Amino acid sequence: MLSHPDTLQALMQAASIQSYRALAEKAEVSRWQIQQLRAGNIEKMRVENLKKIGHALNISLTDLLAQFAPAPSVAGASPVPQPSPFPQTEPKRLSSEMPTQQQMGLPHALQVEALQTLETWLIQWPTIAKRAAERPDLPAAKLLPFIRPVEQLMADWHVEAIAPIDAQLPYDPQYHQLSRGTAQPGDLVQVTHSGCTHQGKLLHRARVKPTDAR
Numbered sequence: 001m002l003s004h005p006d007t008l009q010a011l012m013q014a015a016s017i018q019s020y021r022a023l024a025e026k027a028e029v030s031r032w033q034i035q036q037l038r039a040g041n042i043e044k045m046r047v048e049n050l051k052k053i054g055h056a057l058n059i060s061l062t063d064l065l066a067q068f069a070p071a072p073s074v075a076g077a078s079p080v081p082q083p084s085p086f087p088q089t090e091p092k093r094l095s096s097e098m099p100t101q102q103q104m105g106l107p108h109a110l111q112v113e114a115l116q117t118l119e120t121w122l123i124q125w126p127t128i129a130k131r132a133a134e135r136p137d138l139p140a141a142k143l144l145p146f147i148r149p150v151e152q153l154m155a156d157w158h159v160e161a162i163a164p165i166d167a168q169l170p171y172d173p174q175y176h177q178l179s180r181g182t183a184q185p186g187d188l189v190q191v192t193h194s195g196c197t198h199q200g201k202l203l204h205r206a207r208v209k210p211t212d213a214r
Helices: 004-014 020-027 031-038 047-056 061-068 108-117 119-132 139-156
Strands: 159-161 168-172 174-178 188-193 196-198 201-204 206-210
Touching: 004 061, 020 031, 020 139, 020 188, 031 047, 047 061, 119 139, 119 188, 188 196
Parallel strands: 174 206
Antiparallel strands: 159 196, 168 188, 188 206, 196 201
């Protein structure tokens, strides 16, 4: 099993990042944060900073947690303190601020449960966003920036839209659900709700209508 510094070096190499300083600059975090990750002190770091580092390394927060989660301690063993070559210029974070990997690793079953909770949002939001973007004078347009964290969460969990809103495409009963009218496989339909997949598996079908429906 690779050490934390070796793991970080491998991820940096894959992302074409040449140094810890370059990683800190790309992620827009301090070098102290990078040192914390190297030392295996991920539970002391803010989730916001971990997301930035993961984005710079082209991996999700979930994958970053899996890569750097502290190994389970052996009963009776005393942890060995990790020296830091950088002065601690940032306030010390309480370990309770960052849950353990078991709490935040988001195993598949927990993801499915959360997605079920978000089902209404997943069904309705793409349509609301499309309509608000078409009418920027509507107050709803002001809500768009506030939903980006949820969109990022969906991206981290590999939740992808089946089709864009208003797209016209051949009807496929496996991925499309008629909201009105009738259609045969291959008939041209228009997307009213985009539907989505989770890690390549169908979560809920896109809602469509025949192109001649009013």
